[in-house]
Structures are given as C-alpha cells and as structure tokens.
Amino acid sequence: MTIAISLKVNDGLVLAADSASTLIAQTPGGPEVVQVFNHANKVLNLRKGLPIGLIMWGAGAIGRAAISTLIKDLRLRFTGADSRHAGREHGDWRIEPEAYSIAEVAKLVRRFVFEEHYLRAFEGWPQKPPLGLIVAGYSSGGDLAEEYRIEISDEGECGEPVEVRPREQCGATWNGQPEAISRLVLGYSPGLGDVLVELGVKPERIPGVMEVITRSLRAQIIYDAMPIQDAIDLAEFLADLSARFSRYTPGAVTVGGPIEIAAITKHEGFKWIQRKLYFSEEFNPEVER
Numbered sequence: 001m002t003i004a005i006s007l008k009v010n011d012g013l014v015l016a017a018d019s020a021s022t023l024i025a026q027t028p029g030g031p032e033v034v035q036v037f038n039h040a041n042k043v044l045n046l047r048k049g050l051p052i053g054l055i056m057w058g059a060g061a062i063g064r065a066a067i068s069t070l071i072k073d074l075r076l077r078f079t080g081a082d083s084r085h086a087g088r089e090h091g092d093w094r095i096e097p098e099a100y101s102i103a104e105v106a107k108l109v110r111r112f113v114f115e116e117h118y119l120r121a122f123e124g125w126p127q128k129p130p131l132g133l134i135v136a137g138y139s140s141g142g143d144l145a146e147e148y149r150i151e152i153s154d155e156g157e158c159g160e161p162v163e164v165r166p167r168e169q170c171g172a173t174w175n176g177q178p179e180a181i182s183r184l185v186l187g188y189s190p191g192l193g194d195v196l197v198e199l200g201v202k203p204e205r206i207p208g209v210m211e212v213i214t215r216s217l218r219a220q221i222i223y224d225a226m227p228i229q230d231a232i233d234l235a236e237f238l239a240d241l242s243a244r245f246s247r248y249t250p251g252a253v254t255v256g257g258p259i260e261i262a263a264i265t266k267h268e269g270f271k272w273i274q275r276k277l278y279f280s281e282e283f284n285p286e287v288e289r
Contacts (some may be wrong), residue, residue, distance in 0.1 A: 002018055002255060005173070005175075008147060012145055014232050015136060017057075019040050022036050022254045037059060037252060040065070046071070046075060082171070087092055099140055103163075137270070188217060221234075
C-alpha cells in the first residue's frame with residue numbers, strides 16, 4: 001500500500017509518496033500481509049531535463065519488473081535512447097522539448113504500462129492487482145501545471161487518462177490509503193457514505209449529503225497563492241501524517257519508509273526535494289537516477 005500525493009498551486013506542483021511496498025498472500029482466510037519493504041520508488045521524473053513527473057500507487061510490480069524499473073525503460077523511449085541501446089525503433093515515442101503536451105505523455109504512459117506490459121503479465125488472472133498513476137507537469141509553453149490520472153481496476157480495465165482538475169484550478173489529491181488525510185482535510189472518513197446507508201439514508205441521496213458534509217467540514221486550505229516551499233512542506237506533512245496513522249492503527253504498517261518529494265515549476269523544472277538512494281552519490285557521480 002502507499003500514500004501518493006499530488007499538490008498543485010499557482011507556482012507549480014509537488015509530488016510526494018512514502019516508500020512502503022506490501023507483499024500480500026492469498027490464504028484460506030483471505031488476503032494476508034506477509035512482508036512490508038520500505039524502499040520502493042514511487043516518484044519519478046519521466047523525461048530528464050523536462051518538467052514532467054509521475055507518482056504511483058497500488059501494484060508495485062508487473063511480472064518480474066518493478067513499476068519504477070519499467071518507467072525508467074519508458075524514459076529511454078522518451079529520449080530516443082532505447083533504439084540506440086537495444087536496436088529498437090520507437091521514434092514516435094520521443095518527447096520533443098518544444099512540442100509535447102502532458103495529455104499526450106499520459107496517453108503514452110498508459111499505452112506502455114497497460115497495453116504493453118500489464119495486459120500480458122496478468123492475462124488469465126481472475127482478480128488483477130489495481131494500479132494507479134498520475135502524470136503531472138508542464139506542457140511545452142504551458143503557464144500552469146497539469147495532472148492526469150491513469151487507473152487500472154482489479155478487473156483489469158483501464159480507461160483513457162483523465163485530467164485530475166481543470167488547468168486553472170489548484171488543490172491536493174491523495175491516493176492509496178486515504179484515511180488519515182481524508183479525516184483531517186475533508187473532516188470525515190472515506191467510509192462515511194457506507195455508514196450513512198447502513199443508518200437508512202437512501203443510496204441516491206448519498207452524493208448530495210456528502211457534498212453538504214464536505215462543504216461544511218472541509219479544512220479551509222488556500223492552495224492557489226501558496227508559495228512552492230509551503231506546498232512542499234504541506235505535502236511532506238500529509239505524507240508523514242499517513243505514515244504515522246498507519247503506524248498507530250491495528251494491522252501491518254503499510255505506509256512508511258522514507259518520504260520522497262519532487263517539485264515541478266515552470267522555470268526550474270523537475271527538482272528533487274527529498275529522495276533516497278541505495279548508493280552513495282559521492283562514489284557514483286555519473287549514475288543515471
């Protein structure tokens with residue numbers, strides 16, 4: 001499991017995620033957590049030198065490859081390097097710095113992850129692992145950041161990328177294990193709708209009731225004018241909140257490990273704020289990351 005946050009302000013956007021990777025086994029009593037690792041990579045730069053990033057949640061691997069490894073394979077296509085290294089031709093995948101859009105990049109990410117890898121790896125599985133990604137950043141010449149969500153359901157279905165919010169709108173989105181952040185920011189648990197149904201509220205009334213509850217209880221956070229440093233601090237706080245909440249509630253600690261954060265702005269591009277490396281930068285200055 002995970003917490004993956006995309007936080008957009010006028011000055012740019014911040015991507016943040018924890019590092020927990022949970023192994024679940026199917027047992028006669030149902031799914032059971034057998035191991036939690038704390039060094040998964042869930043925040044990535046999609047094209048070196050360009051203001052495009054990605055966060056992910058859900059399945060940590062497709063077949064034998066971690067999603068982060070697959071995304072780095074895709075990054076080679078985006079630069080045109082994979083054809084030189086492996087004799088493959090993917091010229092139509094190359095991202096030209098002066099002529100690309102985040103919407104087009106999101107479609108290529110879906111095509112690569114879902115159509116090329118996911119469908120083949122999980123063919124025949126009665127229940128498939130869900131997987132979500134957000135592709136975010138600035139299109140060529142764009143003044144405002146954009147975010148596109150790609151979601152693969154446990155039935156193995158994946159629609160086209162969907163814009164998270166209108167381009168002119170700011171805000172925060174959290175995915176994976178939303179309980180802690182939803183309680184703090186929205187004022188209620190994601191399970192409130194089900195409780196209301198159990199109490200006799202008609203299902204068709206739930207959307208309207210939830211809208212009133214959200215409007216009444218939501219924390220009044222002003223995202224638009226927030227400087228990027230404050231957005232970074234807020235994203236880190238929300239990710240840390242989720243990790244601590246997981247630590248102090250019953251069950252396996254499935255949100256945890258180092259918090260990784262990247263900021264993307266119009267002029268500075270994609271910049272790492274916090275990240276973990278399994279090697280020393282001092283001894284490996286030329287390693288591609």
